[in-house]
Amino acid sequence: MGGYGAAPTRADERTSLSTGLRLPYLAESPLLILLVCILVLQNLAVVPPFADLGGVSMKEKAELRHQWALEVADHGRAVAQWDRERTAHGVELAQWEWDREAWRKEVQGNRAAEAHRSKEAAEEFERGQEERRARDARERAEEERRRQALREAFQRERAQEEHERRAARDKFNKEWQEEDHRRQAVREAFEQDKEQWAKERKQEEQHRQDVERQRLGVYWSQVRRYEQCTAFGTRTYEAELLDIPGHLDWREVCEDMPIEFHGRRVNRPPHCERNKDGRVWAMWKIDFDEPECTLYWAPLLDLGCTDSDTGTRRYEARLMNLRHGDDWDAMCKTAPAIIHGFQFDHPTVCEDKDGRTGVWQVPDLRCQR
Template sequence: MSSNPPRSSGRIPPPSSGPMPSWYTNERQGTYSGYSNPPSYRSAASSRGGETTPLLKHQSDSKASGTKGTCLLIFILLLALMSTVVLLHLKPREVALDPLAKDRIRREWQREIQNHEAMRQGWEREREKERLEMVHAREGLEEDRREILQMREKLERDRVKEHQEIAQMREQLERDREEERREILQMREQMERDRQEEHQEIAQMREQLERDRETWAHECEAGKRDEEKKRKEAEDRVRARFAWEGLEANEHCLRYGARQYTARLSNVPRGYDPLKACTETSIEIHGVRIASPHQCEDQGCNVVVGHWTVDSGEPSCATHFSSFSDKGCTAKGSGLRRIESRLEDLGAGDDWREMCTTTPADFYQMHFDAPHICANWGLWGVYGIWEIEDRNC
């Protein structure tokens, strides 16, 4: 066997497409001497992937596949070398002494060389096929890259176009919004003008209505005044015919300085309220005009009688007290002194109690509207009694 070629890092470089060196041929001859059918290159290539394997990993995948193939080749060479060494140790004398054995060994070597050459040629074909596949894959990858680049350019153009369309849409939307804001502003201004005009119209209508009301009120007031005036004139004409007849004074005094008078109202037309006619008809007694009776009495059959209480010009009803008699203290320590006086000028039939309790008196520089007590002592007459304060009692 020839000497082994120099090795680097325990790895034999793969065969190239040119003529093989002698050391590479001798090494392959010694390595596969024990194998009749060397391993197929397709099995090693299939472990690295075929045509359907994606080629997007670039050189990293191809380097990994080359490393696996190199390791397998080194393992095969080492196994062949060990087999050769074993054979040489087992038959050293036969190789050295027997020419037939040498011829047999040479024939075996020749077969191995032929097999190796065939295998090498197969490997070369496989390598060339793989190279072509790699070229095609690279071309496909380049085509894919170009397509990706075109797709990226198309996407960029589409993105730019989309951005332009979006910008145009935004501009159009902004214009539409601005136009809408202007329209809304115009509508608001128009509504404000309409509202102001409506308020002005309402204010004018209110003013006109107020003027109409005032005019109507004035007219109504004037009409009422006219009606009232006419009614009063008519009533005055009717009342002008009213007259009191048969004025009579009561024979008895009503109270101190007062007497009651009565009279009948005449000329009251039918349908006219007699009591109203009574209260609206005045009379003159003792030169004093009295607007209406103190009491009106409807006796029926259109007969109305008026009653007056006259408290002036009635001297016959002016009773008085004569001399005042001091009767001393009412009781020891009472602080009151008793004064008595007889009531004078009391008419027969007059109410002595009413006349006494309404007759004033003046004594001891004091004025009393009426006695504190009135007493009727029969033949001795009616007396007024006063109990005045006196610190001496």
């Protein structure tokens, strides 16, 4: 033991635990030693007690001492267990520190190796890029020389082909005009006969259909006229088909029902439909006797030969007599024109510049190169 006031040793702590008291100062006073010895002897029932301590019997004291001894033993085992766990924790902590240091060294080594590999890969990639650029430059130069040779050969062949094409075109045009005159004469005679036959058959069929419809009672309602024109010389009309017998197919009846416009008979509507109410409607686009939808072109402007090698001359003209609400694009694309005695059913293209304008590209031998 140390001097007065010094910390007790583990041997002193074990001695104190055996009596249940911590007595670090027993060696300093003989009187205290004597009192402790008497108290121990009384607890062991060797010396009778000096006074009755609350009427506690010796048996109860023995049981209390036994219980206290068990608790002391449990405490000792708990302390020993805690010492073992603390020792194991220390070992585990040391192992964890060792593993962390090893992992850190491994990571540093991997990083250094990765940096080295990346550097080598970058150098290898750069060398490959330099070689590829040099190879590409050589290939481009070779390709350009080859293309230049092909262009020169193509230009020579094209000039020769163009000369041969012009000669063949002139010959073909002459032969085609002669053949066209012969075919036109035959076609006109055939068309006259064909029209006569068709007219007779049509009259017979119309008569038969009129008789059948009168028997069934089907008829058209009042025709409604659209105010806007839908094409050159063309206006849209619609009407409802009434009193269709229930046992007949409405579409078949509608598509076979004639009507008259401007005193001319139209055998069947081009379009029939039935709405949600079950009413059947038909629509016609009438392209005759519609003077309000007939437009005309302003004087043609000759803009000279086109820049392409097609051998065509460009003409332009403004479309006149358009009314508000008319579909100018549809009207333009269906408006005919006569240029130098030739009939054109519609312009080559329609443009919207300074008014609705039609553009024609007309073949012209003077524009061939």
